[in-house]
Amino acid sequence: MEQSARELLRAVGGGLLVGLPLLFTMEMWWHSFLLPSWKIVLLLVVSFIVVIGYSAVSGFRRERSWGELIIDSVETMGIAMAVSALAMLLLGRIGPEVGLRDAIGKVALETIPVAFGVALAGSQLASPDDDDDSGSTAGDRAGVSPYGRLFVAAGAALLFALNVAPTEEPMLLGVEADWWLLLLVMAASMVMTFAIVFYADFRGGRSLDHGDGPLERPVPETIAAYAISLLVSLLLLWAFGRTDGVALPVILGQVIMLGLVASFGAAAGRLLVGGQQTAGGT
Amino acid sequence: MRQNWIEWVALLLSGVLVLSVVGFLVVDGLRDEGHPPEPVVVLRPDEAYATDHGWILPATVSNSGDTAAEALVLRATVTVDGAEEESELTVDYLPAGTEVEVSFGFSGQPDGEVSVQIVGFRLP
Numbered sequence: 001m002e003q004s005a006r007e008l009l010r011a012v013g014g015g016l017l018v019g020l021p022l023l024f025t026m027e028m029w030w031h032s033f034l035l036p037s038w039k040i041v042l043l044l045v046v047s048f049i050v051v052i053g054y055s056a057v058s059g060f061r062r063e064r065s066w067g068e069l070i071i072d073s074v075e076t077m078g079i080a081m082a083v084s085a086l087a088m089l090l091l092g093r094i095g096p097e098v099g100l101r102d103a104i105g106k107v108a109l110e111t112i113p114v115a116f117g118v119a120l121a122g123s124q125l126a127s128p129d130d131d132d133d134s135g136s137t138a139g140d141r142a143g144v145s146p147y148g149r150l151f152v153a154a155g156a157a158l159l160f161a162l163n164v165a166p167t168e169e170p171m172l173l174g175v176e177a178d179w180w181l182l183l184l185v186m187a188a189s190m191v192m193t194f195a196i197v198f199y200a201d202f203r204g205g206r207s208l209d210h211g212d213g214p215l216e217r218p219v220p221e222t223i224a225a226y227a228i229s230l231l232v233s234l235l236l237l238w239a240f241g242r243t244d245g246v247a248l249p250v251i252l253g254q255v256i257m258l259g260l261v262a263s264f265g266a267a268a269g270r271l272l273v274g275g276q277q278t279a280g281g282t
Numbered sequence: 283m284r285q286n287w288i289e290w291v292a293l294l295l296s297g298v299l300v301l302s303v304v305g306f307l308v309v310d311g312l313r314d315e316g317h318p319p320e321p322v323v324v325l326r327p328d329e330a331y332a333t334d335h336g337w338i339l340p341a342t343v344s345n346s347g348d349t350a351a352e353a354l355v356l357r358a359t360v361t362v363d364g365a366e367e368e369s370e371l372t373v374d375y376l377p378a379g380t381e382v383e384v385s386f387g388f389s390g391q392p393d394g395e396v397s398v399q400i401v402g403f404r405l406p
């Protein structure tokens with residue numbers, strides 16, 4: 001009972017920690033009425049899948065069936081939705097003068113970043129003596145497959161890029177960047193994320209002589225994670241209507257610029273799930 | 283898995299909340315016929331008042347279409363002391379179904395009718 005209350009409060013706290021920047025972003029409020037309903041639903045579905053995947057991959061010690069996983073994820077979304085509704089009310093973004101569709105759109109969009117925070121709070125932010133799901137010790141994550149790791153990378157890329165994607169900046173950067181600048185940004189994204197994951201000795205980082213599978217070698221993993229980051233960026237730009245009627249070079253410019261943010265998210269995500277051999281001691 | 287009532291209540295509320303929001307959006311999406319923005323301006327002359335720098339005439343702008351209008355420009359034309367006068371204002375965003383409060387300003391209290399024209403807007 002006390003345990004449940006703590007878990008619930010941790011979920012709310014984690015949701016706010018991650019969600020606050022976007023709760024305070026004007027473009028998020030505006031997109032509630034600028035985006036058609038089906039696009040908002042699609043974004044909710046994508047974030048739901050990420051939440052499921054995140055809970056599945058990240059360190060829950062207890063074994064859970066698919067049913068339990070999905071129920072937990074529905075709960076994550078529900079808590080996030082309640083938090084986002086309360087936040088929109090407290091910030092005065094929802095009131096009697098705001099249309100119902102507009103209000104629900106705002107709550108639905110803000111649910112996405114908050115849900116990622118709630119999912120994180122369920123595992124990574126749990127204190128070690130929380131018996132039920134003490135997820136953040138390295139041993140729990142020993143079984144993360146290269147694909148699982150890339151999935152987490154995609155989720156984290158989405159979380160990072162989501163903070164920037166609704167704003168005007170990627171559009172502006174994409175329009176103004178010269179081709180050689182874009183190439184430099186691509187190179188910088190890959191070199192920096194490579195260094196962060198394999199060289200800089202972050203907690204959860206791995207050494208260069210690691211892994212046997214094709215996707216576990218440092219260079220292919222870096223490239224794969226970067227490609228995923230670009231795809232995530234494209235998805236977000238499309239979702240926020242930044243690609244409608246826009247010329248291909250400008251789309252590419254936006255994708256690469258936003259991809260810089262996404263790739264750092266992907267690197268952070270890979271640090272979070274750590275290395276495959278941590279169970280045997282690094 | 284779920285030992286007590288807090289967890290059950292959280293789960294139940296979560297399910298209801300998620301389903302109703304998604305359900306609302308799906309229904310709205312299916313019903314949406316894509317009617318273009320249709321700004322409607324209702325003047326509130328009863329609430330008009332004088333300031334040191336002119337006459338203020340409040341109005342409520344709403345949108346009875348399905349689509350939001352961006353950068354909506356409205357122009358009110360009146361006659362003050364026999365001379366024609368215009369007041370123009372911009373509404374940054376006018377979502378469907380939402381009301382926005384605005385005020386037109388004139389040099390003095392208008393004589394007779396106030397006519398409002400939509401100068402233009404941008405589609406999202």
